[in-house]
Amino acid sequence: FQQCGWLAHDFLHHQVFRKRKYGDLAGIFWGNVMQGYSVQWWKNKHNGHHAVTNLHSSSALTQDGDPDIDTMPVLAWSLKQAQSYRELSADGKDTALTKFFVSNQHILYFPILLVARLSWMNESFKLAFNLGAATENAALEMKVRGLQYPILERAAIILHYIWMFSVSSGFGRFSFLYSVMYFMIATCSCGLLLAIVFGLGHNGMSTYDADNRPDFWKLQVTTTRNVIGGHGFSQAFVDWFCGGLQYQVDHHLFPTLPRHNLAKAHKLVKSFCKEWGVQYYEADMVVGTIEVLQHLKKVGNQFVADFLLDGPTM
Numbered sequence: 001f002q003q004c005g006w007l008a009h010d011f012l013h014h015q016v017f018r019k020r021k022y023g024d025l026a027g028i029f030w031g032n033v034m035q036g037y038s039v040q041w042w043k044n045k046h047n048g049h050h051a052v053t054n055l056h057s058s059s060a061l062t063q064d065g066d067p068d069i070d071t072m073p074v075l076a077w078s079l080k081q082a083q084s085y086r087e088l089s090a091d092g093k094d095t096a097l098t099k100f101f102v103s104n105q106h107i108l109y110f111p112i113l114l115v116a117r118l119s120w121m122n123e124s125f126k127l128a129f130n131l132g133a134a135t136e137n138a139a140l141e142m143k144v145r146g147l148q149y150p151i152l153e154r155a156a157i158i159l160h161y162i163w164m165f166s167v168s169s170g171f172g173r174f175s176f177l178y179s180v181m182y183f184m185i186a187t188c189s190c191g192l193l194l195a196i197v198f199g200l201g202h203n204g205m206s207t208y209d210a211d212n213r214p215d216f217w218k219l220q221v222t223t224t225r226n227v228i229g230g231h232g233f234s235q236a237f238v239d240w241f242c243g244g245l246q247y248q249v250d251h252h253l254f255p256t257l258p259r260h261n262l263a264k265a266h267k268l269v270k271s272f273c274k275e276w277g278v279q280y281y282e283a284d285m286v287v288g289t290i291e292v293l294q295h296l297k298k299v300g301n302q303f304v305a306d307f308l309l310d311g312p313t314m
Helices: 002-012 020-035 039-051 079-088 096-103 105-114 116-128 136-144 150-168 176-202 216-222 235-242 245-253 259-275 285-309
Strands: 226-228 282-284
Touching: 002 020, 002 039, 002 176, 020 039, 020 150, 039 116, 039 136, 079 096, 079 285, 096 105, 096 285, 105 116, 105 176, 105 285, 116 150, 116 176, 150 176, 176 226, 176 235, 176 245, 176 285, 216 245, 226 235, 226 245, 235 245, 245 259, 282 285
Parallel strands: 226 282
Antiparallel strands: none
């Protein structure tokens, strides 16, 4: 699943074919058929992420920020974001749910990543079959354009569940409970492995509001972390595991550049950033993951200190 995700990412960023349609069709195979994701759902979400990386929405009621960090009320990437849901409460205070998740988010991070793929599959299915959109942006796109490949998208998702349920059931040989366990383990472990790479790319890096963000190239560089070998993980393993996103900074600056050319771009971009005094940040998988958890804990502690200052919480 994870490697299928990187292939779909390459094709849908149009890094392979000159004709975009060919990339879309290959993306439908690697995305819809092999993973159960809707290409159009992914494009809507991912294009927004690239345009406004690590940019906060202007309020809890709007969706003008990066959808990849629109994770409230379960994860907050800044104190301002942690407090943003207050405007949704009648009394203007944090709900018990928000307090629980944000104050414990460094502990709950990996359990949340385990169920991420279930959420992605659910959102994809609903969008593809006109059962609702996860965001207002996706709903607007569906209203204006509809599905670009309606028959292919739906047929490919159905095909995914046919082969996935067939494999999970051992083609009818496994018990119902064993089949469910097989499906959940395969699905959740895939979501975890994908989300770990996504998290390494941007989580714990700078976040911005719309009115104080830097220009585009500085936004991409300062909100992004490259992944290098270290702590027992060779660079060859990192290159395979991250599927090109070990060069996340360079990919965000040149999203259509094929992954085999990112290493060459990396040297030039790193030199350019040094010349202009902008930090080009790299960390290995262990250090990067620790930084993400430390950042979540820091935001959670700030959040707890803030709502304690407001008075009794029980």
